[in-house]
Amino acid sequence: xxxxxxxxxxxxxxxxxxxxxxxxxxxxxxxxxxxxxxxxxxxxxxxxxxxxxxxxxxxxxxxxxxxxxxxxxxxxxxxxxxxxxxxxxxxxxxxxxxx
Amino acid sequence: xxxxxxxxxxxxxxxxxxxxxxxxxxxxxxxxxxxxxxxxxxxxxxxxxxxxxxxxxxxxxxxxxxxxxxxxxxxxxxxxxxxxxxxxxxxxxxxxxxxxxxxxxxxxxxxxxxxxxxxxxxxxxxxxxxxxxxxxxxxxxxxxxxxxxxxxxxxxxxxxxxxxxxxxxxxxxxxxxxxxxxxxxxxxxxxxxxxxxxxxxxxxxxxxxxxxxxxxxxxxxxxxxxxxxxxxxxxxxxxxxxxxxxxxxxxxxxxxxxxxxxxxxxxxxxxxxxxxxxxxxxxxxxxxxxxxxxxxxxxxxxxxxxxxxxxxxxxxxxxxxxxxxxxxxxxxxxxxxxxxxxxxxxxxxxxxxxxxxxxxxxxxxxxxxxxxxxxxxxxxxxxxxxxxxxxxxxxxxxxxxxxxxxxxxxxxxxxxxxxxxxxxxxxxxxxxxxxxxxxxxxxxxxxxxxxxxxxxxxxxxxxxxxxxxxxxxxxxxxxxxxxxxxxxxxxxxxxxxxxxxxxxxxxxxxxxxxxxxxxxxxxxxxxxxxxxxxxxxxxxxxxxxxxxxxxxxxxxxxxxxxxxxxxxxxxxxxxxxxxxxxxxxxxxxxxxxxxxxxxxxxxxxxxxxxxxxxxxxxxxxxxxxxxxxxx
Amino acid sequence: xxxxxxxxxxxxxxxxxxxxxxxxxxxxxxxxxxxxxxxxxxxxxxxxxxxxxxxxxxxxxxxxxxxxxxxxxxxxxxxxxxxxxxxxxxxxxxxxxxxxxxxxxxxxxxxxxxxxxxxxxxxxxxxxxxxxxxxxxxxxxxxxxxxxxxxxxxxxxxxxxxxxxxxxxxxxxxxxxxxxxxxxxxxxxxxxxxxxxxxxxxxxxxxxxxxxxxxxxxxxxxxxxxxxxxxxxxxxxxxxxxxxxxxxxxxxxxxxxxxxx
Numbered sequence: 001x002x003x004x005x006x007x008x009x010x011x012x013x014x015x016x017x018x019x020x021x022x023x024x025x026x027x028x029x030x031x032x033x034x035x036x037x038x039x040x041x042x043x044x045x046x047x048x049x050x051x052x053x054x055x056x057x058x059x060x061x062x063x064x065x066x067x068x069x070x071x072x073x074x075x076x077x078x079x080x081x082x083x084x085x086x087x088x089x090x091x092x093x094x095x096x097x098x099x
Numbered sequence: 100x101x102x103x104x105x106x107x108x109x110x111x112x113x114x115x116x117x118x119x120x121x122x123x124x125x126x127x128x129x130x131x132x133x134x135x136x137x138x139x140x141x142x143x144x145x146x147x148x149x150x151x152x153x154x155x156x157x158x159x160x161x162x163x164x165x166x167x168x169x170x171x172x173x174x175x176x177x178x179x180x181x182x183x184x185x186x187x188x189x190x191x192x193x194x195x196x197x198x199x200x201x202x203x204x205x206x207x208x209x210x211x212x213x214x215x216x217x218x219x220x221x222x223x224x225x226x227x228x229x230x231x232x233x234x235x236x237x238x239x240x241x242x243x244x245x246x247x248x249x250x251x252x253x254x255x256x257x258x259x260x261x262x263x264x265x266x267x268x269x270x271x272x273x274x275x276x277x278x279x280x281x282x283x284x285x286x287x288x289x290x291x292x293x294x295x296x297x298x299x300x301x302x303x304x305x306x307x308x309x310x311x312x313x314x315x316x317x318x319x320x321x322x323x324x325x326x327x328x329x330x331x332x333x334x335x336x337x338x339x340x341x342x343x344x345x346x347x348x349x350x351x352x353x354x355x356x357x358x359x360x361x362x363x364x365x366x367x368x369x370x371x372x373x374x375x376x377x378x379x380x381x382x383x384x385x386x387x388x389x390x391x392x393x394x395x396x397x398x399x400x401x402x403x404x405x406x407x408x409x410x411x412x413x414x415x416x417x418x419x420x421x422x423x424x425x426x427x428x429x430x431x432x433x434x435x436x437x438x439x440x441x442x443x444x445x446x447x448x449x450x451x452x453x454x455x456x457x458x459x460x461x462x463x464x465x466x467x468x469x470x471x472x473x474x475x476x477x478x479x480x481x482x483x484x485x486x487x488x489x490x491x492x493x494x495x496x497x498x499x500x501x502x503x504x505x506x507x508x509x510x511x512x513x514x515x516x517x518x519x520x521x522x523x524x525x526x527x528x529x530x531x532x533x534x535x536x537x538x539x540x541x542x543x544x545x546x547x548x549x550x551x552x553x554x555x556x557x558x559x560x561x562x563x564x565x566x567x568x569x570x571x572x573x574x575x576x577x578x579x580x581x582x583x584x585x586x587x588x589x590x591x592x593x594x595x596x597x598x599x600x601x602x603x604x605x606x607x608x609x610x611x612x613x614x615x616x617x618x619x620x621x622x623x624x625x626x627x628x629x630x631x632x633x634x635x636x637x638x639x640x641x642x643x644x645x646x647x648x649x650x651x652x653x654x655x656x657x658x659x660x661x662x663x664x665x666x667x668x669x670x671x672x673x674x675x676x677x678x679x680x681x682x683x684x685x686x687x688x689x690x691x692x693x694x695x696x697x698x699x700x701x702x703x704x705x706x707x708x709x710x711x712x713x714x715x716x717x718x719x720x721x722x723x724x725x726x727x728x729x730x
Numbered sequence: 731x732x733x734x735x736x737x738x739x740x741x742x743x744x745x746x747x748x749x750x751x752x753x754x755x756x757x758x759x760x761x762x763x764x765x766x767x768x769x770x771x772x773x774x775x776x777x778x779x780x781x782x783x784x785x786x787x788x789x790x791x792x793x794x795x796x797x798x799x800x801x802x803x804x805x806x807x808x809x810x811x812x813x814x815x816x817x818x819x820x821x822x823x824x825x826x827x828x829x830x831x832x833x834x835x836x837x838x839x840x841x842x843x844x845x846x847x848x849x850x851x852x853x854x855x856x857x858x859x860x861x862x863x864x865x866x867x868x869x870x871x872x873x874x875x876x877x878x879x880x881x882x883x884x885x886x887x888x889x890x891x892x893x894x895x896x897x898x899x900x901x902x903x904x905x906x907x908x909x910x911x912x913x914x915x916x917x918x919x920x921x922x923x924x925x926x927x928x929x930x931x932x933x934x935x936x937x938x939x940x941x942x943x944x945x946x947x948x949x950x951x952x953x954x955x956x957x958x959x960x961x962x963x964x965x966x967x968x969x970x971x972x973x974x975x976x977x978x979x980x981x982x983x984x985x986x987x988x989x990x991x
Contacts, residue, residue, distance in 0.1 A: 004853035006787065008846050009750045013776070015842030016757040021710055022834035023825070024761065028812055029769045035804065036757055036773060039780055042796075046787045053859030055874045058789050059883055062875065065792075065799055066890045070897035072804050076811045077904035084907070089815045091706050092826060098704030705827055714837045721844045728852065 006047035013040035027079045027089045031072070038068045103171035103190070103308070109159045110170045112152050113189045113242060116199060119145040119152075121235035127228030135224050139217075142227030143210040146234050150203035157196055165593055168193055171244060178247070185305060190244035194594045197441060198241040198371060201448045205363045206234050208566035212456050213355040215562035216463065220353075226266060230359065233259030237364050241371060245306035246295045249372075253291060253336065256365045257284045263360060264352040276348035283345040287335015291372075294328035297321065311378040319383060326379050326386025330393065333369030337423050340396040344653040346420055347404070350412040354459030357412060362419050362455050363448035370423065370444050373430040374437050377595050381433055390431030391521060398424030398528045400651055406535040407647030409637055410469045411458045414539055415451070418495070421528065422447045428525060429510045432517045437595035438588050439509040445587075446502035446578050450494040453570035457488035460563055461543060464556040471542040472635050473551055478544040480556035483564045485544045487571035492540050494574040496533045496617050502578035508610055515609060516600035522609075529613050533620030541629035549635050745786050753779040766815075770808050777801045788861035791872045816967065934960040 013036060020033030042061040049057025083089050106113055123145035127138045134141070160168050169192040177187040191199075210230060217223045236255025243249040265277025295305055301317050302310050314322065333339065338346035338361075349361050360366070373380060373390060380387045401420030408414040426444050429436035462469060464481055478485040494501035497508065507529060515522030550556065558564065581587045588597050602609070639645070646652060701708075756776030763769045777800045784793035825831040865871045879887050914922070924930055934949045934957050949960035958966065 002853075002856070003787070003858050004849060004856055005746060005750075006783065007849050007853060009746075009753065009783075011845035011849055012754060012842060013757050015838045015845070016754070016761060018714055018841065019834060019838040020757075020761040022707055022714065022838065023831050025707075025826075026766050026769075028766050028808060028815065029760070029763075032760055032769055032773045032808065035800070036760065036776065039777060039796075039800070042792075043780055043783060046784050046789050046792060049789070050787050050861055051853075051856055051858060053861060054864050055861065055871075055878055056882075058792055058871075058875055059878045061789075061792055062795065062879070063883070063886060063890060065795060067893065069799060069804060070893050072807060073897045073901045074904070076807060077901035080811060080814060081904050083815050095704030095706075098702045099699040703827075707830060708827060711830060711833055711837070714834070714841065718837055718840050718844070721841055721848065725844055725848045725851075728848065 003047045003051050006050075007044050010040045010044040010047065013037075013043070025090045025092050027082070027091045028076075030091055031075055031079070035068060035072065038064060103169055104163075104167055106170045106172035106189075106191070109152070109155050110191060111172065112156075113170070113172045113191050114174060116149050116152055116203075117189075117235050117238045117242065119148045119235075120231040120238070124228050124231035124235060127224055127231060132224075138224035139214055139227045142231050143207070143214065145231055146203060146207045146210050149234070149238070150200075150207045153196065153199045153203045156191065157200060160193070160196060165589070168593065182303065183299060185245055185247040187248065188244045188306075189242040190307060191242060192594050193590050194371075194375065194441065195241050197445060197591070199238060201445055202234060202237050202241070202364050205448055205452050205570075206230075206359060208569055209355045209359045209363075209452065209456065212358075212459075212563050212566040213353075215560045216355055216459055217353065222266070226263075226353065229259055229262045229266070230355075233263065233360060233365070237368070240368055244308070245304075246291075246298060246310070247305050249375075250288075250291060250295060253332075253368065254288065256360070256368065257281065257288065257336075260284075260349070260360050260365055263356040264349045266352055266356065270351065272348075273351040276345075276351040280345040280349050283342050284335045287332045287342055287369075290328045290331030290335065294325050294332065297325050297328065301325070307375070314378045314382055317382075322379055322383035323386045326376070326383040327389060329372055329376055329379070330386060330390055333372050333390075333427065334393060335369075336372075337366050337369030337427065338397075338420055339369065339393050339423065339427055340400060341653075341656075343397060343400065343420055344650065344657055347408075347413050347416045347650055350410070350416050354412065354455060354462060357416070358452045358455035358459070361416065362451040366419060366423055367426065367444045367448065370426045370430055370440055373427065374440055374595055377430075377434070377437050380431070381596070387431045387433055391428050391517075392431075394424045394426070394428030394431055395521065395524050396424070397421070398428060398525065399531075400424075400653075402528050402531040402535060403643070403647045404650050406531065406538065407640070407644045409471050409648075411461065411471050411474075411539065411543065412455070412469055414471070414535065415454055415458060418454075418532070418535065419451055421532065422451065422495070425507065425510050425525065425528075428521065429513060432513050432521075434596040434598045435516050435600055436510065436513045438591045438597050439506065439513055441591055441595070442578075442581065442587050443506035443510055445581070446494065446506040446574075449570055449577055450491040450502055450574035453487055453491035453567060453574050454495065456563070456567055456570065457484050457491065460484040460559040460567065461488075463559050463563070465550070465554055468551065468554070471539065472633060472637065473549055473554075474543045475546045475550070475633065476544070476548040477556055481558045483558060483567065487564075487567040488544070489540060490571040491574045492536050494578070496536050496621065497529060497613065498617070499614075500575075500579050502574050502576075505578035505582050508613060511613055512602065512606060512609060515602055526609075526613050526616060530616030530620040533617035534624045535620075537621045537624030538628045541625055542633055545629045546633055549633065742786055745782065749779040749782045749786075752776075753783070766812050767809070770805060770812065774801050774805050777805070788865060789871065791875055816964075929959070936960045936962075 017033045017035075017037035017040060020036065021030050024030050024033065042064055045057040045061040045064070047057075049055060049061075079089060082094060086093055104110075123142050127134055127142060130138075169190065171188060171190050173186050173188040175187050176184060178185045210227070213226065213230065217226050220226065233256060236252050236259055238252070240249055240252030240256060243252060261277050261281040264280050265274050267273045268277070298310055299305050301321050302313055304310060331342075334342045346361060346366065350357055352361075380390065398421050401417045401422070401424055403417075405414045405417030405421060408417060422443070426440040426447070429440035429443065460481065461474065461477060461484060464477075464484075465474065468474075490501070494503045497503040511522060511525050511529065514525045591597070637648075640648070649655070753776045756772045756774075756779065759772035760769045760776065763772060777796060781793040781796040781801070784790075784796055861871075865874050868874045868877050936945055936947055936949055945962060946965055947961075948956035948958065951957050
């Protein structure tokens with residue numbers, strides 16, 4: 001079993017996550033897509049760790065999870081705050097910062 | 100180069116010479132109105148103090164052997180940058196002491212005179228502050244032991260001159276004259292600063308000792324360049340052709356200023372500069388010839404202008420130009436002339452100060468009218484003024500045994516020693532001097548009274564007449580004293596060198612010829628202006644008279660050669676700035692503005708659009724990575 | 731796909747292909763679902779499969795963390811927020827930004843192709859050292875990671891703790907709603923309610939005679955129409971109100987009028 005398969009899977013998942021970010025308007029789903037991209041990156045880290053025979057990749061993946069958790073907390077708080085004022089979770093709604 | 104003696108005893112007070120008037124200026128100018136009552140007297144005292152110290156130094160110096168009369172005093176290192184250093188250091192030698200005495204004694208007399216002349220001016224304190232400032236700067240100029248410090252004094256007298264010419268700045272003409280003097284002097288100052296830079300580049304130092312010590316090692320081209328630049332500086336400060344135009348307008352200042360600055364001291368700074376740099380001019384022959392040419396041209400220009408002007412002060416200013424032309428010519432002659440340049444400078448300082456102060460005294464009695472056509476027959480109305488004026492007049496035209504006879508004759512002698520052409524020109528100019536000075540004296544003191552109706556001529560107060568009397572005594576005896584008792588040639592010889600060339604004819608021939616020419620001039624002047632009626636309105640006159648009234652079109656020449664091209668150039672530059680520079684700047688701004696106006700349409704505010712462009716960027720990066728890997 | 735590793739582990743290959751297909755399916759489902767709740771469930775599926783893949787990659791610790799942190803905590807947080815925002819928020823799938831969808835699909839396809847192709851090229855010859863040795867060095871995977879975290883990555887670890895604290899603080903600050911005036915008392919609420927035009931008394935109850943789940947059944951008004959107000963708002967918003975079953979109505983009428991058919 002060649003570990004590069006894992007990396008390719010990671011690339012596929014990453015691309016799907018990017019697509020989600022680009023096409024979905026619901027902020028929560030966009031957020032989920034971002035999480036998916038992070039997970040894809042983690043998978044790549046784990047695969048690389050295995051390829052190289054040391055645990056550093058896993059440690060980095062662990063840190064990515066911690067940061068992702070922090071990011072989710074703050075991001076969701078922002079979504080709730082925006083929802084509270086606009087009664088909507090669409091990311092196309094807050095578009096005042098433009099020409 | 101003579102050895103520098105340490106400044107001990109009375110010579111340790113060299114710095115005090117400068118510090119006294121400087122302190123006076125500082126107190127008068129900074130302490131403001133509360134010094135109004137006693138300030139002018141303080142101003143007089145500081146200069147008197149310097150004069151006393153100067154006299155003591157002269158007496159002490161005369162006790163020393165001839166080669167031990169150069170004293171150096173170093174106060175502190177002023178500038179130390181890399182290989183360049185300039186000290187705040189002074190050098191007092193036979194040349195400097197002559198100037199110190201001229202400046203302080205004549206300066207003192209003029210200060211005293213000003214007490215009376217400016218008695219009713221509400222800015223009297225400021226006037227004395229400026230005068231003190233001028234004296235300090237002038238002393239710094241002649242006492243400096245390096246060119247850079249000399250330059251400080253040079254600029255200092257320029258500043259004081261500017262302030263004093265424009266002292267009555269409520270008159271637009273005075274303000275304009277001050278600016279004119281300042282700007283024309285800048286041209287000369289550029290010459291001096293370039294000369295200093297060239298000296299530093301060539302010799303690695305700007306102190307007199309170093310520069311003169313190694314001057315003969317430099318190429319003649321460099322020395323000529325330095326000499327010509329120094330000549331340019333001298334032309335600016337001494338109102339020599341072609342930078343002469345400011346001096347006549349400078350008569351807008353109060354008359355004591357004209358006497359002190361624009362007759363006796365500051366305008367002779369150029370002569371001092373050339374004589375002080377004698378080593379350079381002796382080595383650079385063409386620069387010396389240029390000096391002679393400039394001197395001769397100015398000598399004649401000044402005399403011609405002085406013959407036509409009806410304004411007494413401007414006529415005297417023309418005379419000053421002419422006399423300084425003599426000095427410059429003498430300074431250009433080399434070792435045969437340096438001594439006489441200084442000698443004439445000294446005597447001229449005395450009698451021209453007397454003439455100016457006399458003119459001021461006349462104006463004082465004539466409601467400040469300066470038009471000589473409105474004078475006449477004043478000899479009985481103001482006896483002392485007339486008497487002193489006539490003594491000084493005899494001195495300037497060179498009647499023996501008065502001052503001018505000795506000093507001017509020496510210059511004419513020296514000119515003949517160099518070349519008969521120079522000698523003849525100088526001799527004829529002496530005749531012209533006789534004419535224009537006689538014209539002045541005749542129009543002012545003789546003939547019929549042509550006074551304006553409300554004028555009541557009266558003699559000036561004692562505080563003004565006593566300085567006049569002292570100056571007249573000087574004008575009468577100084578020349579004789581210096582020649583027969585002071586032995587000026589051997590006094591200055593260690594500093595400037597002295598040599599005599601044989602003359603083809605006996606010297607009395609030259610003296611007699613000169614005297615005859617002068618007497619012819621006097622006779623013509625007397626016939627034209629004392630015997631005949633002087634019209635109140637100036638007649639149209641010949642072409643030459645009209646040109647001379649216009650100052651030989653010096654201003655017009657400057658206007659055509661400098662002012663109008665400058666205007667034209669600045670207008671072109673304004674046009675260029677408006678169209679090309681601003682056009683480019685505004686055009687690029689408009690371009691960027693228009694571009695951003697279109698670009699900002701892409702700032703839709705939709706996060707997903709931004710994310711899309713990010714992904715596009717990522718795609719490019721990935722593509723680049725893949726391509727690099729493939730290659 | 732060239733496989734340079736000599737000892738082909740068939741079991742791992744089976745696990746990989748099953749989990750990979752499920753993970754991709756979950757990801758696709760997440761993107762394609764109209765309703766956010768469904769998306770959340772789909773991505774949970776993906777994450778669980780990824781956890782399995784971690785374990786298969788000799789990373790049992792990360793696998794567990796993945797399940798606990800992501801599928802457990804993070805996804806629950808997502809669902810929680812979804813509840814606050816409203817489960818009704820199903821997207822319309824009509825794109826509002828012109829060209830966005832087409833461009834997005836093209837770009838993502840490009841990136842995906844490039845990445846897969848590039849990885850295939852770059853990693854074809856790669857080694858597979860495996861983590862058995864590294865895991866065994868300190869007596870296990872968890873011990874190995876702990877060793878790294880508390881020695882080599884200690885500072886990063888400590889900084890992460892600061893990050894977490896900050897994130898918690900930030901979330902509290904962001905979600906906090908400031909009261910600018912004292913909260914209305916019961917009396918004020920009551921006065922407000924009776925001064926307005928709205929319903930003064932209780933809202934009508936849902937239909938009670940229905941055979942169906944009573945909460946979802948609207949009450950019938952005397953004229954035979956239904957009362958919107960009788961249904962809880964979330965159900966209404968979700969469009970989850972069943973249509974009136976008119977056979978029921980008729981039956982009820984018959985019962986009340988004493989008719990029998």
